[in-house]
Amino acid sequence: MASNVAKLNLTGDALTPGAQRSWWLREALASDPGAECPPLQMNLNADVVIVGGGFTGLWTAYYLSSANPSLGIAVLEEDICGGGPSGRNGGFASGWWDELDGLVALYGCEGAVRACRAISRSIDLIGHVCATHRIDAWYAKAGYVYAATAEQHYEVCAQMVEAAREAGAPEEMQPLTAREVRARCDSPAFSGGAFMRDGASVHPARLARGLRRVLLERGVRIHEGTRVERFENGAPATAITPRGTVRARQAVIAINAWATGWPSLSRRLVAWSSYMILTAPAPEHVAAIGWTGGELVSDLRTSVRYFRTTRDGRIAFGGGGGRAKTSIGKAFTHDMRAVVEAAEGFRLLFPTFADVPIVDAWGGPIDVSPTHLPAFGSLLPNVHYALGYTGNGVAPSNLAGRVLADLVTGADSEEVRLPMVNSPSRAFPPQPFRALGAALVRRAIIAKDTAEERGRRPNPLANAIARLPRKLGYMLGP
Numbered sequence: 001m002a003s004n005v006a007k008l009n010l011t012g013d014a015l016t017p018g019a020q021r022s023w024w025l026r027e028a029l030a031s032d033p034g035a036e037c038p039p040l041q042m043n044l045n046a047d048v049v050i051v052g053g054g055f056t057g058l059w060t061a062y063y064l065s066s067a068n069p070s071l072g073i074a075v076l077e078e079d080i081c082g083g084g085p086s087g088r089n090g091g092f093a094s095g096w097w098d099e100l101d102g103l104v105a106l107y108g109c110e111g112a113v114r115a116c117r118a119i120s121r122s123i124d125l126i127g128h129v130c131a132t133h134r135i136d137a138w139y140a141k142a143g144y145v146y147a148a149t150a151e152q153h154y155e156v157c158a159q160m161v162e163a164a165r166e167a168g169a170p171e172e173m174q175p176l177t178a179r180e181v182r183a184r185c186d187s188p189a190f191s192g193g194a195f196m197r198d199g200a201s202v203h204p205a206r207l208a209r210g211l212r213r214v215l216l217e218r219g220v221r222i223h224e225g226t227r228v229e230r231f232e233n234g235a236p237a238t239a240i241t242p243r244g245t246v247r248a249r250q251a252v253i254a255i256n257a258w259a260t261g262w263p264s265l266s267r268r269l270v271a272w273s274s275y276m277i278l279t280a281p282a283p284e285h286v287a288a289i290g291w292t293g294g295e296l297v298s299d300l301r302t303s304v305r306y307f308r309t310t311r312d313g314r315i316a317f318g319g320g321g322g323r324a325k326t327s328i329g330k331a332f333t334h335d336m337r338a339v340v341e342a343a344e345g346f347r348l349l350f351p352t353f354a355d356v357p358i359v360d361a362w363g364g365p366i367d368v369s370p371t372h373l374p375a376f377g378s379l380l381p382n383v384h385y386a387l388g389y390t391g392n393g394v395a396p397s398n399l400a401g402r403v404l405a406d407l408v409t410g411a412d413s414e415e416v417r418l419p420m421v422n423s424p425s426r427a428f429p430p431q432p433f434r435a436l437g438a439a440l441v442r443r444a445i446i447a448k449d450t451a452e453e454r455g456r457r458p459n460p461l462a463n464a465i466a467r468l469p470r471k472l473g474y475m476l477g478p
C-alpha cells in the first residue's frame with residue numbers, strides 16, 4: 001500500500017481519510033460557520049419532527065416552511081447539517097434520462113417520463129433556490145458527459161440514446177463521438193459517449209449549509225449533535241434523544257444509509273461505501289485537456305467513476321472499490337484501500353495530471369435500493385420517509401423534499417402523484433445474506449468492469465455473480 005501511495009502522488013489529507021471532514025465541508029465552514037444549533041436539552045412539542053439534517057431533511061423543512069411559515073418544525077441531526085453524504089458527495093445534480101430503462105420497467109413510459117421531468121425541475125429549482133436566497137453553492141448547469149472506456153459501453157450509450165428517443169425526448173440524450181467527448185474533457189481512455197443536458201454541478205456542503213441558514217432565518221428549530229435513539233410511532237410521534245424528546249403530529253425520517261439500523265426500513269436498502277479524491281488546484285492542466293465548460297463527467301462502468309472540476313481548478317474524482325457493510329462504521333470513512341482504488345482510477349484516466357498531487361480524500365455511505373432508484377412514501381399516516389438514492393441523491397433529494405412536504409400537509413400535488421411515491425417496494429434478503437451477497441456482488445462487478453476496460457473477457461464466475469441481482473429481480477448490476 002505504501003508504495004502505491006507514493007506512486008499515486010497521494011499526500012496530506014488524502015492519507016488520513018475520515019480523520020477530517022470532507023474538503024467540501026471544511027471549505028464551506030471556513031467560508032461561513034453559521035449560527036450555533038446546540039443539541040436538544042428539553043422536551044418540546046412540534047408540528048413536524050424531521051430526523052436527519054442532510055439534503056432530504058433540509059429540503060423537506062424548506063418546502064414545509066415555504067408552504068406554511070407558522071408551522072413548528074424541528075430538525076434533529078446527530079452530527080452537523082451536511083455532515084453526512086450531503087456534504088461529502090460529488091455535487092452531481094443529474095437527471096434521470098440515463099435511468100429510463102429501469103423507470104419504464106417499473107412505471108411504464110408515461111410514468112417514467114413524468115419522473116424524469118420532475119427531476120429536471122429539481123435541478124432547476126436547486127439553482128433557483130440558490131439564487132433566491134444568495135446561497136453561493138457554485139451552481140453551474142453545463143450538462144453531463146458519459147464517456148466510454150470499454151467496447152461494451154458503446155452499447156450502453158446506444159441504449160440510453162434510444163430509450164430517450166422512444167420516450168419522446170430525443171433532445172435529452174445525444175450520442176457523442178470519441179472526438180466530441182474528448183473536445184469536452186480529453187482523456188486517452190475516452191472512445192465515445194453520450195451527452196445528457198440535465199446536469200448541474202454544485203458545491204454540496206455550501207448547498208447544505210446554505211439551506212440550514214435559510215431555515216434558521218425562517219425560525220425552523222435545528223438541533224445538531226442530537227441523535228434520535230428511539231422513535232415511537234403514534235399520534236403524536238415521539239423522537240427520543242439523549243437529553244430531550246420531541247413530540248410531533250407528523251414525522252419525517254430522512255436518515256439515508258443509517259436506515260439500515262431502522263427496523264421498519266432496514267430491508268429496503270444495503271449500505272455501500274463510496275470514496276472521492278481531490279487534486280491540488282491545477283487550472284492550467286484542466287485547461288490543457290479542454291475541460292473548461294464545467295460538465296459533469298462519468299465513465300460507464302457499473303461501478304461508476306465520476307469526476308468534475310471545481311471553481312479553483314481542481315478535479316474531484318469519485319469511484320473505485322467501495323465495500324458493503326451491515327452497519328455504518330469506519331469502513332465508510334477511513335478506508336485507505338478505497339482511496340487508493342479511486343486514485344488508481346484517476347491516474348488511469350488522467351495521465352497528464354501525473355505531477356498534480358492528490359491532496360484530499362473522503363468517503364461515506366450510499367443507500368442502495370433494490371430498484372436503483374429512491375422511494376418516497378408514508379410508513380404510517382403521520383410518518384413519512386425517503387431513501388434508496390443509490391448514490392444519486394443530490395437532485396432527487398430536492399424532489400423528496402417537495403414530496404415529503406406535501407405528504408405532511410396532505411396537499412394533492414403532482415409530486416405526490418408521481419409513480420415512486422408509496423409504490424410497493426421490494427425487500428432485500430435478511431441479514432447476514434444481505435450484507436454477504438452485497439459484498440460479493442460488489443467485488444464481482446468491479447472485477448468485470450476492470451476486465452472489460454482492459455479489453456479482456458471477464459472471468460465467467462465474476463461475470464455470473466455480477467449479473468445475479470438482475471436475475472433475482474433486483475435492478476442492480478449489469
Ligand SMILES: Cc1cc2nc3c(=O)[nH]c(=O)nc-3n(C[C@H](O)[C@H](O)[C@H](O)COP(=O)(O)OP(=O)(O)OC[C@H]3O[C@@H](n4cnc5c(N)ncnc54)[C@H](O)[C@@H]3O)c2cc1C
Nearest residue numbers: 052054055056078084086089090092228256364392393394
Ligand atoms: C462519496 C459520495 C459521493 C456521492 N456523490 C454523489 C453525486 O455526485 N451526486 C448525487 O446525486 N449523489 C451523490 N452521492 C449520494 C448523495 O450524497 C446522497 O444521496 C444524498 O446526500 C442523500 O441525502 P440525505 O439527506 O438523504 O442523506 P444524508 O446526507 O446521509 O443525511 C442523513 C443524515 O441523517 C443523520 N442521522 C442518521 N441517523 C440519525 C439519527 N438516529 N438521529 C439523528 N440524525 C441521524 C446523519 O448524521 C446524516 O447527516 C454521493 C454519496 C457519497 C457518499
